[in-house]
Every structure is written in structure tokens, then in C-alpha cells.
Amino acid sequence: MSADTQKRLAGEAAALRVESGMIVGLGTGSTAAWFVKALAARGLSGLRCVPTSEATAELARELGLPLSTLEDTPRIDLTVDGADEVGPGLALIKGGGAALLREKLVWEASSRCIVIADKAKVVPVLGKFALPIEVVAFGHKTTANRIADVLSDHEIAMPARVRTAERGLVRTDGGNLIYDASCQAIHNPIRLADDLKLITGVVEHGLFLDLADEAIIGTDDGVELLTP
Numbered sequence: 001m002s003a004d005t006q007k008r009l010a011g012e013a014a015a016l017r018v019e020s021g022m023i024v025g026l027g028t029g030s031t032a033a034w035f036v037k038a039l040a041a042r043g044l045s046g047l048r049c050v051p052t053s054e055a056t057a058e059l060a061r062e063l064g065l066p067l068s069t070l071e072d073t074p075r076i077d078l079t080v081d082g083a084d085e086v087g088p089g090l091a092l093i094k095g096g097g098a099a100l101l102r103e104k105l106v107w108e109a110s111s112r113c114i115v116i117a118d119k120a121k122v123v124p125v126l127g128k129f130a131l132p133i134e135v136v137a138f139g140h141k142t143t144a145n146r147i148a149d150v151l152s153d154h155e156i157a158m159p160a161r162v163r164t165a166e167r168g169l170v171r172t173d174g175g176n177l178i179y180d181a182s183c184q185a186i187h188n189p190i191r192l193a194d195d196l197k198l199i200t201g202v203v204e205h206g207l208f209l210d211l212a213d214e215a216i217i218g219t220d221d222g223v224e225l226l227t228p
């Protein structure tokens with residue numbers, strides 16, 4: 001079974017957790033897109049959906065899901081979103097799709113968060129997937145030097161690299177840049193998260209700790225449920 005089929009299974013299973021009248025946070029990425037499609041197909045009444053990116057907003061709009069914003073609906077009942085890695089205790093790396101800031105804002109405003117992923121995303125130690133760090137564009141090379149110092153304190157030798165695409169530097173929906181830190185193994189995610197947040201110029205990082213209430217993992221044999 002392909003990773004995409006596993007993502008679809010996870011997204012469809014998560015859509016069954018949504019009830020009419022809920023305020024729902026919509027994640028970003030290919031797995032979250034399966035959830036958005038499955039949710040729209042259910043035709044539930046009274047939903048209000050808060051998207052975590054412009055891309056998700058566009059998809060949800062096309063599918064006829066009623067959209068809201070964090071300003072209009074500051075308390076969200078349930079958020080469903082993908083992840084780049086799912087580690088022990090449901091510690092996550094997110095931000096592969098450059099939406100980590102809006103995602104974290106929506107997750108933190110949610111009563112319940114479900115992470116959905118294909119089986120390959122489940123890892124014993126976080127860090128093989130490069131950790132995304134969102135940085136303000138002003139003075140970003142100076143900020144990158146300070147990030148390198150913090151990484152070095154965590155025995156991570158490789159400095160983070162600014163993310164580029166065909167048209168140059170990748171910009172987030174908020175106009176910031178993304179640096180990707182190739183950590184290999186993050187032995188103390190809590191301390192690394194705290195240390196990165198203390199750097200002026202770092203807006204957010206992709207470590208989502210103590211936020212996921214449940215994981216729905218798509219596998220070749222259906223879905224597996226994980227709890228922290």
C-alpha cells in the first residue's frame with residue numbers, strides 16, 4: 001500500500017471524529033488534505049473550519065466547507081493535522097509545508113488535537129527529518145548564526161539551511177523564512193524547543209510537544225491509534 005493510501009485512511013478515520021456544529025482546525029499538507037476532503041464529503045451541518053494555511057483555505061473553500069478565522073472563533077473543538085515525524089509521547093516535528101506558525105496557533109487554541117500520518121512517519125527518536133524553524137526575514141543571517149550556536153550546544157554540528165524553492169527563498173504565509181536544521185537525533189526536544197524560542201528573530205519552530213492528544217496512523221492493515 002502506498003504512503004498516500006495510508007494518508008488517505010488516516011484522514012478518513014479522523015473525519016469520522018468530527019460532529020455537526022463543531023469548530024474544526026484544518027491542518028496543512030497532503031495528509032491533512034485527505035482529511036479536508038473526507039470531512040467535506042460527510043456534509044455535516046453547522047461546522048466552522050479554521051484553516052492553518054492559504055493552501056488549505058483554498059481547498060476547503062472549493063469543497064464548500066464554511067471557513068472561519070482564529071479571530072472570529074478563538075476556541076476550536078478539534079484540530080486534525082499531519083506531521084513530518086511522530087515520536088515517543090506523540091512529540092512531533094511539523095513544518096515541512098512551511099505552515100508551522102499558523103498550525104501551532106490553531107493547535108494551541110484547540111480542546112483536542114489529532115495528528116494523522118502514514119506509518120513511515122512514526123520514529124523512535126525525532127530528528128531525521130530536518131527541523132523547520134521560522135525566522136523573520138530582517139537580519140535572518142544573524143539569526144541563523146545564533147541558531148547554529150544553539151544547535152551546537154545540543155551537539156548538532158550542521159548549521160540550519162535557509163529553505164529555497166525554484167523562485168528563491170521560501171516565504172511562509174506570514175512572509176517569514178524557514179530554516180531547516182538537520183539534527184539527525186534530538187535527544188532533549190523540550191530543552192531544544194525552549195532554547196530556540198529564546199532567540200530574537202525566531203518566530204516559531206516545528207517541535208510540537210505535549211500538544212497531540214491522539215495519533216491516527218495509516219498502515220497497510222488499516223489504521224492504528226496511538227496516545228501520548
Ligand SMILES: O=C(CO)[C@H](O)[C@H](O)COP(=O)(O)O
Pocket residue numbers: 027028029030031032081082083084093094095096097098099100103
Ligand atoms: O507540518 C506540516 C505543514 O507545515 C505538514 O503537516 C507536514 O509537513 C506533513 O505533510 P504531509 O502530510 O504532506 O506529509
